[in-house]
Amino acid sequence: MTMTLIPRFAVAAALLLLGTIYEIQAEDPYQFLDWNVTYLHIAPLGVTQRVIAINQQFPGPELDTVTNNNIVINVHNNLDEPLLLTWNGIQQRRTSWQDGVLGTNCPIQPGRNWTYQFQPKDQIGTFFYCPSTLLQKAAGGFGGIRIHNRIIIAVPFLPPADEYTVLIGDWYKLNHTSLRGALDGGWKLRSPDGILINGRAPFGTFFSVQQGKTYRLRISNVGSALTLNFRIQGHRLLLVETEGSYTQQNFYDSLDIHVGQSYSVLVTANQAPGDFYIVASSRFDTPVLNGVAVLHYSNSPLSVSGPLPSGPAPWDVNFSFNQARSIKWNLTAGAARPNPQGSFHYGMINVSRTIKLFNSAPVLNGKQRFAVNDISYTNTDTPLKLADYFKISGIFSLNSIPDSPLGNSPTFGTSVLDGGYRSFIELIFQNNEDKIQSWHIDGYTFFVVGLGSGVWNTTSRQSYNLVDAVSRSTTQVYPQSWTAVMLELDNVGMWNIRSQTLQRQYLGQELYLRVYNPEVSFRTEAPIPSNAIMCGKAAQH
Numbered sequence: 001m002t003m004t005l006i007p008r009f010a011v012a013a014a015l016l017l018l019g020t021i022y023e024i025q026a027e028d029p030y031q032f033l034d035w036n037v038t039y040l041h042i043a044p045l046g047v048t049q050r051v052i053a054i055n056q057q058f059p060g061p062e063l064d065t066v067t068n069n070n071i072v073i074n075v076h077n078n079l080d081e082p083l084l085l086t087w088n089g090i091q092q093r094r095t096s097w098q099d100g101v102l103g104t105n106c107p108i109q110p111g112r113n114w115t116y117q118f119q120p121k122d123q124i125g126t127f128f129y130c131p132s133t134l135l136q137k138a139a140g141g142f143g144g145i146r147i148h149n150r151i152i153i154a155v156p157f158l159p160p161a162d163e164y165t166v167l168i169g170d171w172y173k174l175n176h177t178s179l180r181g182a183l184d185g186g187w188k189l190r191s192p193d194g195i196l197i198n199g200r201a202p203f204g205t206f207f208s209v210q211q212g213k214t215y216r217l218r219i220s221n222v223g224s225a226l227t228l229n230f231r232i233q234g235h236r237l238l239l240v241e242t243e244g245s246y247t248q249q250n251f252y253d254s255l256d257i258h259v260g261q262s263y264s265v266l267v268t269a270n271q272a273p274g275d276f277y278i279v280a281s282s283r284f285d286t287p288v289l290n291g292v293a294v295l296h297y298s299n300s301p302l303s304v305s306g307p308l309p310s311g312p313a314p315w316d317v318n319f320s321f322n323q324a325r326s327i328k329w330n331l332t333a334g335a336a337r338p339n340p341q342g343s344f345h346y347g348m349i350n351v352s353r354t355i356k357l358f359n360s361a362p363v364l365n366g367k368q369r370f371a372v373n374d375i376s377y378t379n380t381d382t383p384l385k386l387a388d389y390f391k392i393s394g395i396f397s398l399n400s401i402p403d404s405p406l407g408n409s410p411t412f413g414t415s416v417l418d419g420g421y422r423s424f425i426e427l428i429f430q431n432n433e434d435k436i437q438s439w440h441i442d443g444y445t446f447f448v449v450g451l452g453s454g455v456w457n458t459t460s461r462q463s464y465n466l467v468d469a470v471s472r473s474t475t476q477v478y479p480q481s482w483t484a485v486m487l488e489l490d491n492v493g494m495w496n497i498r499s500q501t502l503q504r505q506y507l508g509q510e511l512y513l514r515v516y517n518p519e520v521s522f523r524t525e526a527p528i529p530s531n532a533i534m535c536g537k538a539a540q541h
């Protein structure tokens, strides 16, 4: 990894020399990175297989940055198939051009490179990046993202002695092309084979700590399918942040982290010197799989021994509902800006539209698919965003997905919701299946106002948290349950709403939300990047 911080004047001069017009604010520092994406043959679970590495690292390098920095990443695709990386939880304000999903970007062809440029505008927190197409995430290509507060903005806890990125996730011993072959053939994937922590099998990762000191763990579930319960033997987790929101600081013995979610916890090494198990075990699935790492005190005389610390029963959904409802926003903690985020009273705003998204698992043409409101998404050769920009007709139509299911038979389609710019919407994720779901929205964070069992109805609103619900970008939906979120559509662009369960997304459980400002203005949307890759019907532009 190469990372350079260069003063703004040098950068401005260099960019002028290149004759390139960048729509990034010049006053913020630049970070230039060069990422080489290749295959690597390693044995994460004891069987040699082909994984996706970045700069020979698996997981990929950390993207370590500060609010508003300009990130310039030249991504070289040395795989044998097209590639796109997406920045899970980075809002890409005004720049869905940089989102790295097939609805916004043409993929980087094998042997080619493409330079992403974006700013984590007014964002802080813990996130990750990953490949967004072709099931590549099942082979790796992911890594952690840390966005630190600018130095002038207070952090609501004392500086930790150190920070560790902890990427937890389920793993298959099969390579992603084999897994894809199974899905293309009409099958569902069986349960994963194991759980990795930072790319390693049980006992492969050690986190060193000094007795008496406090550490920040930035944990993301980068897996394909399984909810993981995270815990550390003999230590409590002080939850402080999730996906860019500082939370009310509560202690937990263990924390459920659903696929695609990120959390920061503080852990104090307050035990007698020793080594302690760190466990990430699967929930809502059988058999239970355990990922194990070790918390190692520098003066430890012992190695880990005895049974793993136990977590909640795998199917105890009450534990999960209670924990989910206890995770609240700290209204007095500032975040990226000096003024408290809590001054934005989302609970006082009138909802202008309620959208209900029902997930389902239909069989279409004899093959397993997954759907939202009875439509199983199919990608277009021309990215929706480019079709919109160049006014190419016949690629998608607005409101090609209803605001709630109509009871029609499931079909294939390219679903695009027409989101009214600046409208305030309520979105209900309704899960009538027995499998847990995890949903993500690009370009936004949303307030998770309620979670309940059964089928949502208007009475369910009585249980909403309209005061201090946490704001994040990925939420779980428990089996036979609903989750309600609210958001203001203030970020113009074409935004992916997807299942974070990889096979569900691959087989059609996603859609796009088009937030459009008819008045063309660089203040609401940055111009198309000069290096934008063209493909499909946009190729002649």
Ligand SMILES: *[C@@H]1O[C@H](CO)[C@@H](O)[C@H](O)[C@H]1NC(C)=O
Binding pocket: 036, 037, 038, 076, 078
């Ligand atoms: C990427 O890595 C491959 C394999 O190590 C190497 O052949 C290639 O030259 C590298 N490309 C760049 C741009 O660094």
Ligand SMILES: *[C@@H]1O[C@H](CO)[C@@H](O)[C@H](O)[C@H]1NC(C)=O
Binding pocket: 074, 113, 114, 115, 531
């Ligand atoms: C590809 O990489 C080269 C340097 O290796 C760079 O000059 C060029 O701008 C990159 N192309 C794109 C489209 O980012």
Ligand SMILES: *[C@@H]1O[C@H](CO)[C@@H](O)[C@H](O)[C@H]1NC(C)=O
Binding pocket: 155, 156, 157, 247, 248, 249, 250, 330, 331, 332, 333, 334
């Ligand atoms: C919220 O943040 C404030 C300001 O940083 C901090 O003093 C307070 O302890 C936090 N409250 C909770 C409940 O975590």
Ligand SMILES: *[C@@H]1O[C@H](CO)[C@@H](O)[C@H](O)[C@H]1NC(C)=O
Binding pocket: 050, 174, 175, 177, 178
């Ligand atoms: C992927 O896995 C399958 C089944 O194990 C194997 O036959 C195939 O050669 C692998 N592909 C690559 C490129 O390693």
Ligand SMILES: *[C@@H]1O[C@H](CO)[C@@H](O)[C@H](O)[C@H]1NC(C)=O
Binding pocket: 316, 317, 318
């Ligand atoms: C969950 O809570 C409900 C109501 O509080 C109770 O009826 C049910 O038995 C509980 N289930 C479990 C598994 O604890």
Ligand SMILES: *[C@@H]1O[C@H](CO)[C@@H](O)[C@H](O)[C@H]1NC(C)=O
Binding pocket: 348, 349, 350
């Ligand atoms: C919301 O709607 C209520 C009832 O229609 C109205 O009294 C109130 O002023 C509205 N609030 C806002 C912020 O528009």
Ligand SMILES: *[C@@H]1O[C@H](CO)[C@@H](O)[C@H](O)[C@H]1NC(C)=O
Binding pocket: 454, 455, 456, 457, 458, 459, 460
């Ligand atoms: C809404 O759902 C609740 C709980 O499932 C149920 O008791 C109630 O009768 C429903 N109300 C309506 C209006 O359907």
